Amino acid sequence: MGNAWWNLTLRFLLELAALLGLGMAGWSFPVEFWRWVLAIALPLIAAVLWGTFAVLDDPSRSGRAPVPVSGAVRLVLELVILFGGAAGFYLAGHTATGIVMALLIALSYAFSPDRLNWLLRQ
Template identity: 50%
Template sequence: MSLNPAMLAIRFLLELVAIASFGIYGWRSFDSPWKFLLVVLLPLIAAALWGTFAVPGDPSRNGEAPVSVPGTVRLVLELVVLFGGAAALWAASLPRWALISVIVLVIYQALAYDRIAWLLKA
């Protein structure tokens, strides 16, 4: 698996966008007082899932895994969080941003074929 710094930076930005998208959904889709709780809670849950479950030896994550999972589980988690962020934008009545997010994610996933192949083998 290549550790291209540009791809790692793009993936990090995509993670941040997805996590922020859950907060946007919480703020725009719920009434007070729930929106004040969900704008914080939803991104925290997404970030906790992202940071907790990892494949042992993943060089893009220091090789450490707080909770070890197989590569296929990690791949599904990544896809759920990243594309879930796009779905959150859609649900927050931001369809253009959701579509842009999906397009960027599909392009990224196509370019990250080596990581996907590694996760499927891990």
């Protein structure tokens, strides 16, 4: 399941950007108290979900899965978090960033057919 170095790098940067986008979405909340709570909680929850629910023996990760899930569940989780981050930028008023991020997510998955097929067979 070979992925080009550029796509692995892009995927990692998209993961980080998703956390930032979720935090920015939280920060854009109009109520001061909830702004702080959501700006911290949304990326933290996403990071915990990302690290906890995994496919056993996933070669794109350490192979460990604290909570093993099917490949389809993992794929949905990834898409929700990544596109959630893109939507977060968009909703926080960074429209172009959100759109570019969504396009880069689609590009990354388009160049990952081996991984997508592997996930969907698990």
